[in-house]
Amino acid sequence: MITYIRRAWAVMKLFVLFNRELFLSSYAVLVQIIRPRLAIRPGIVEMKTRLRSNTEITLLSCLICLTPGTLTLDVAHDGETLYIHAMDIEDAEELAESIRNTFERAIMEVTRA
Amino acid sequence: MNPETIGSILESVIGIVVLIGALISVISVIGLIRLPDVYLRSHAATKSATLGVLFILNGAFLYFWIFEDHFSIKLLLGIVFVFLTGPVGGHLNGRAAYRSGVSLWKGSVRDDLKEDLKRERQERQEGRGL
Numbered sequence: 001m002i003t004y005i006r007r008a009w010a011v012m013k014l015f016v017l018f019n020r021e022l023f024l025s026s027y028a029v030l031v032q033i034i035r036p037r038l039a040i041r042p043g044i045v046e047m048k049t050r051l052r053s054n055t056e057i058t059l060l061s062c063l064i065c066l067t068p069g070t071l072t073l074d075v076a077h078d079g080e081t082l083y084i085h086a087m088d089i090e091d092a093e094e095l096a097e098s099i100r101n102t103f104e105r106a107i108m109e110v111t112r113a
Numbered sequence: 114m115n116p117e118t119i120g121s122i123l124e125s126v127i128g129i130v131v132l133i134g135a136l137i138s139v140i141s142v143i144g145l146i147r148l149p150d151v152y153l154r155s156h157a158a159t160k161s162a163t164l165g166v167l168f169i170l171n172g173a174f175l176y177f178w179i180f181e182d183h184f185s186i187k188l189l190l191g192i193v194f195v196f197l198t199g200p201v202g203g204h205l206n207g208r209a210a211y212r213s214g215v216s217l218w219k220g221s222v223r224d225d226l227k228e229d230l231k232r233e234r235q236e237r238q239e240g241r242g243l
Contacts, residue, residue, distance in 0.1 A: 026164045030137065033144035033157060042153055042218060046225035065200030068160035071152065072200075073207045076229065083225060085152045085207060092223060 010109040017106050021067050029068040029087060040088045044073060047082045047096040049104060056111050057082075063103050070099075120180075127176050134168025137161055150218040151210045159203035166195050 032040055051057050061072040061082060069087040076083070086095055144157030174188040217224060 022164065026137070026161060029144070029156060029161060030140050033140055033147065033161075038147070038149070040153070042150075043223040044217070044225050044227075045223065046229070061204065062200040065203050066160070066163065066196065068156060068164070071156060071159075071207050072204050073152075073211055074230075077233070081229075083229075085156075087153060087156050089223065 007110060010106070014103075014106040014110055017102060018063060018066070021102065025068045025070075032088065041090075042085065042087050043089050043092075045084050045086055045089065045092045045095055047084055047099060049080055049082055049100075051104060051107065052079070053111070056107055059107055060103055063107075064099065070095075123175075123179055127172050127179075130175070131169055131172035134165045134170075134172065136165075137168060138165035141165060151215050152207055153218065155203050155206050159199050159206075163195060163199045167192060170195070 032038075049057065049060060051060055057075065057079065061075065064070050064072045064082070064084060071085045072082055073085050074083045075081070084095075084099075089095060138161075141157045141161030144161065145154050148154050148157055170188050170192050174185055174192075177183045177185045177188070212230075
């Protein structure tokens with residue numbers, strides 16, 4: 001029972017986190033689009049994930065795809081590397097780290113509660 | 114506050130929500146035209162449009178719920194399916210484009226997939242040769 005409630009709470013947290021990310025990054029992308037001069041540095045970044053099962057990785061790549069500014073291009077056959085096309089890369093490590101700290105951690109709380 | 118004032122306030126709030134959705138859709142269309150390559154265009158097309166459609170459907174849902182007393186499951190299902198299909202479509206577009214050799218925009222700063230994809234293809238060919 002307790003784990004059930006904890007899992008429901010984790011799902012709620014993931015949902016709220018996702019909505020926040022959706023709004024923040026939509027705003028960033030929209031600003032980039034209507035700026036008179038394009039000042040973007042797109043590129044493909046690889047990201048190692050700690051998630052293992054198919055469900056977790058599918059969920060993570062769908063969430064990355066839904067967030068504007070990032071797009072999952074491919075998943076490597078080793079099942080732990082995601083290739084992400086990002087619209088504006090300041091620091092590749094930072095980008096991967098922020099995904100790891102937000103989505104990945106929230107998904108782990110849901111699936112491994 | 115009498116019910117009429119509340120009603121008109123709610124009505125304008127819903128109007129604003131729908132208007133924001135429409136504006137976001139317009140901006141993402143501008144992005145679709147302006148951005149230089151297929152990957153960046155898919156950012157504009159799939160993502161911002163998702164948010165725009167989400168706003169419009171939410172506005173319609175609230176309107177029917179508050180003013181017509183009709184809890185529309187169809188609109189909720191619409192929101193759910195936009196969320197389900199949006200990322201899958203975006204991912205497959207990008208993957209197909211990359212694997213069929215569409216090059217990145219010249220301003221791109223890095224490409225981690227290129228080497229790995231080349232290696233993967235080589236390994237597959239060697240496997241076939243054996």
